[in-house]
Structures are given as structure tokens and as C-alpha cells.
Amino acid sequence: MTDARMDAAAPAAAPEHPGAPDGHPSPVEALLVATDLVKSYGPVQAVQGVSFQCNPGEVLALVGENGAGKSTVAKMLAGAVTPTSGSIVVSGRPLASGSVRQSRQSGVRCAFQELALVPDWTVAENLGLPDGAPYRGFSQKKSVVAAAELLETFDLPHIDPRATVGTLSLADRQLVEIARALAGRPKLLILDEASSALTPPGVAWLFQRIRDLTAEGGSVIYVSHRLGEIAEIADRGAVLRDGKVAGEFVRGSWTDDQLISLMAGREAARFFPDPPARTTDATALSVTGLRSEGVHGIDLSLGAGEILGIGGLQGHGQAELLRALFGAAPATADSWVIAGRSVSGTTPVRSVRHGVGYVPEDRKREGLALEMTVGENLLVPWFKAYQLGGRPRVARERGWIDGILAALSVRTRGPNELSGALSGGNQQKLVFGRWMNRARTVVLLHDPTRGIDVRAKQELYEAIVDLAKQGVGIVWFSTEVEELVHVCHRVVVLYQGTVIDELTGTRLTGDAVVGASMGLRAAA
Numbered sequence: 001m002t003d004a005r006m007d008a009a010a011p012a013a014a015p016e017h018p019g020a021p022d023g024h025p026s027p028v029e030a031l032l033v034a035t036d037l038v039k040s041y042g043p044v045q046a047v048q049g050v051s052f053q054c055n056p057g058e059v060l061a062l063v064g065e066n067g068a069g070k071s072t073v074a075k076m077l078a079g080a081v082t083p084t085s086g087s088i089v090v091s092g093r094p095l096a097s098g099s100v101r102q103s104r105q106s107g108v109r110c111a112f113q114e115l116a117l118v119p120d121w122t123v124a125e126n127l128g129l130p131d132g133a134p135y136r137g138f139s140q141k142k143s144v145v146a147a148a149e150l151l152e153t154f155d156l157p158h159i160d161p162r163a164t165v166g167t168l169s170l171a172d173r174q175l176v177e178i179a180r181a182l183a184g185r186p187k188l189l190i191l192d193e194a195s196s197a198l199t200p201p202g203v204a205w206l207f208q209r210i211r212d213l214t215a216e217g218g219s220v221i222y223v224s225h226r227l228g229e230i231a232e233i234a235d236r237g238a239v240l241r242d243g244k245v246a247g248e249f250v251r252g253s254w255t256d257d258q259l260i261s262l263m264a265g266r267e268a269a270r271f272f273p274d275p276p277a278r279t280t281d282a283t284a285l286s287v288t289g290l291r292s293e294g295v296h297g298i299d300l301s302l303g304a305g306e307i308l309g310i311g312g313l314q315g316h317g318q319a320e321l322l323r324a325l326f327g328a329a330p331a332t333a334d335s336w337v338i339a340g341r342s343v344s345g346t347t348p349v350r351s352v353r354h355g356v357g358y359v360p361e362d363r364k365r366e367g368l369a370l371e372m373t374v375g376e377n378l379l380v381p382w383f384k385a386y387q388l389g390g391r392p393r394v395a396r397e398r399g400w401i402d403g404i405l406a407a408l409s410v411r412t413r414g415p416n417e418l419s420g421a422l423s424g425g426n427q428q429k430l431v432f433g434r435w436m437n438r439a440r441t442v443v444l445l446h447d448p449t450r451g452i453d454v455r456a457k458q459e460l461y462e463a464i465v466d467l468a469k470q471g472v473g474i475v476w477f478s479t480e481v482e483e484l485v486h487v488c489h490r491v492v493v494l495y496q497g498t499v500i501d502e503l504t505g506t507r508l509t510g511d512a513v514v515g516a517s518m519g520l521r522a523a524a
């Protein structure tokens, strides 16, 4: 079944639930047995003969590079995608191909990075959804009470059941998506990058829910690019590469670098590049007294070629700050200078013309037009800013587009492929790539490595450092504290819409960033 095993001494199946020696597991003991799953989309072989099992009380990780086939496997288990061939057995019963209803009846629930919530509905309405449609006799009042109880049970009292989902932060939407899956009391919970927008406290919350579930005999399939999380929570794992199982691992039997090499199919290691030495004192952007919804008077000065990290927990003004700086949300300031030019405010069109780029939080809502091609999506903000009309002309920019796709290793059949056919991580690369070798002044980044595999993260770090070397100032909010600590010159931490601390040099540590996120100022 597999061609690599991290630890030959340790069996891939948990000892109390051994699989048969030929790799074909016993369907009697396992909660889930997936055998020879295949999924083709026309000529694209997304999944090519994947087999694995998951035992009661176990957390099984699925890892792999962007486009390796993880989400396709998860969707087949959920019944959302019909396998081309292969079988899925849950608790000894075969699942009908591509039946969401039957998967749910068998106790399978999922939470996806690409949220399945209805944005125009309230949290209560979304939590009340069985099988994706309001049930007969649905009562607003009762549903709000039931949702409030549910949120209380799952330790999410800060989420208002009457709030419209579309108005919540991405992190809160992710928490609601997970709560919705948990509400179904799953036997098998599939979390497909469901922690990708969560900061450490959100991940701790999720892990507690996972431990509660597995203690009761439930199982979890955990898809993530965050290797630290996998080391902490997974009992076993399978590495997917090009739609096949490239290897398996058990808890404690692997190092990050081994896993990265297995994912990549060649020797690879994890590293963070240092921020580049700055060669100029010029200021790219400065703003004092910036106010916007959720931003309560922020002073910020960003040097040309400087990488300025923004830390803090979601909901403390980071998204609003970036939107305000780009002109995507109304904002006022006492003074505002972009590339030496004093402005009274900005709009997205003006920002792009000033050489300012923006990678938004939610690639599907704000970032990409999924019905447009890869090439068009790379060109679209420039096209809009200069009001060129019609659709972007991909052929004329082919050299630049090919360069971006190669630099970021975007897994695509080419510039004319529809963006909607790309895997989530590859879509995320497009949202960043459009600013490469084009933005001249500032690039504003909202968690750009969300959903991106480890190797691609490193390519992105290099691309960010390259932009800085070209003199572009970077403002970078990240939910991964390590990125801020290693790749940024300086980090400001936001707390309740203001800057609570600014960290540089020896004060720039992970503990200091996390402490400031909780409202604590580290000693100078």
C-alpha cells in the first residue's frame, strides 16, 4: 500500500487495533476502512488508489503538499464527492458512493477550511442545519436558545447565535463550522484545515474538543499543514503525494524534516529566512491616529524594505487595520503618507495606483474570482485599478504570469485553467502572486500562508523577503507566531484595536508575542 514508513519498528496501526500484515486492515475493528480510493476529474488524477483505516479513539493525520489529494479524500469520506472507484466502510457498513446523507447517518461529520456555512444566515440558523437545509418546523426563537446552549457547551460563549455568519471574523466562522460538526455527535470527525485561521488559543480549544471526542471512542481525521499541531494531536498519519499514499508515521516516530521530505519526494528541510538587511531609511508608509471600525487610533511607520509583523489574537483589529490601510474600509487619520505623498485617505483603486497591494483574509470572498482563469486572476487588480475594461489579456502578460506560477510552484494546468479547479493552497498562492514584481511601495498581508504546505510556505517567505529586498514595505499579520518572530524586522501586537507592544531585537520572542496578545506587556 505504501512505499515508505517513518519507523519500521513501529506498526502504522495502533497496537490494540492491528491491521493485517499486507496493509489491508481488518474491517471488523476499524471505525473507517477506505480501500483503493480513486478520483479522476477528466484527465486530472486527484486520488489514485488510496487505502487507510482509522480506529476508534484515534486521531489520524493526513498530510501532503498542496494538490496532493487530501481534500478530495476528505470529501469522498463525507459523501460530497463520488469516488471513481474504491470503497469506504464505516463501522462495518459500506457507504453508498457520494451520499452525504448516508455518510451523516453513519456518524461522519466534517468541518472544512473552505467553510460550508451560509453567510447570510445567523449562527443559530447555520447550527440548526441538518443536511444543509432548514428543517420543517424550524423556529427562530427555539433555534437561538438551542444554539446558545450548544455554544455554551462547546465553550464558545463569545459567539452571538443571532449574529449573521458573514459578519463574523474568519476565525469565528471556523469555530462555528467546527461546532456545527461537533453538534452532530460524530463517530468520525473530519477536520480539513479547520484550524487554518485559528491562533494558539483557538487551536487549544479545538484540541480539547478532539480529546473529549476521542475519549468517548470517536475518531478524527486531521488534515493540516501545521506540523506542530500534528505532532501534538495525531496518533498516526499518512503522507499523500500526487494522489497516492507515500508513507505512514506514528506518534513520536518522525521529525518535521523527514515528513517534509516525504511530502516533497526529495530531501527537504524547514527553515525561516532572515529578514534582509535594510539599505535605506526611506519611509514607505506612515500613519498617525488611524481610526476605522475596530481600529482605535493607531500610529504606524513602515520603512521601505522593512517587514513589519502584526501580532495578536483575531478580532483585535488586525483585519480592520489592513483593510483600512488599503482603503477597503472607511478610515480617518491625523496624518497619512504613502510613498512620500500626503493623502487624506485611500481607496483600493488609489492604493494599487500608489503601488500598494493587499492579500485579504478570505480568498474566496475578497481575493479570487473562481470563475476566472488563473492568469486573469493574477492580473485582475491591476486591470481594475487602471480601468482597462473587458477581461485581462493573459497572452500579453504571459511572461510575467509564467514567472509567478513557477516562483510559487502553483500546481495548475496553466494560465487558462479556471481558478475554481485549483486546490485551496494553490488558490491562496495566486492571491499573493499577483503582487510579485509589481507592487512598488507596500504589500499588506493577512495571514498569506493559511492553507499552504510547508514547502510552499518557504517559497512564500522567500518571495516576501525578495519583495523587501526590492524596497517594498511589508505589513504582515500572521496567526503563526513563529513566522513573525523569524522573518520580521519588527512586530507590533494589537490588543483591543490599539498597539499594546512593539517588539524588536532580543524582545522579539514567541512568548512576548503571545503574552502581548493576551494584553500583557513584556519587560523592556
Ligand SMILES: Nc1ncnc2c1ncn2[C@@H]1O[C@H](COP(=O)(O)OP(=O)(O)OP(=O)(O)O)[C@@H](O)[C@H]1O
Binding pocket: 041, 044, 045, 046, 064, 065, 066, 067, 068, 069, 070, 071, 072, 073, 411, 420, 421, 422, 423, 424, 425, 426, 451, 453
Ligand atoms: N473540481 C475539480 N476539478 C478539477 N480538478 C480538481 C477539482 N478538485 C480538485 N482538483 C484537483 O485535484 C488535485 C487534488 O486536489 P485537493 O484539493 O484534493 O488537494 P489538497 O491536497 O487538499 O490540496 P490543498 O492542501 O491545497 O488543499 C489538485 O490537482 C486539484 O487541482
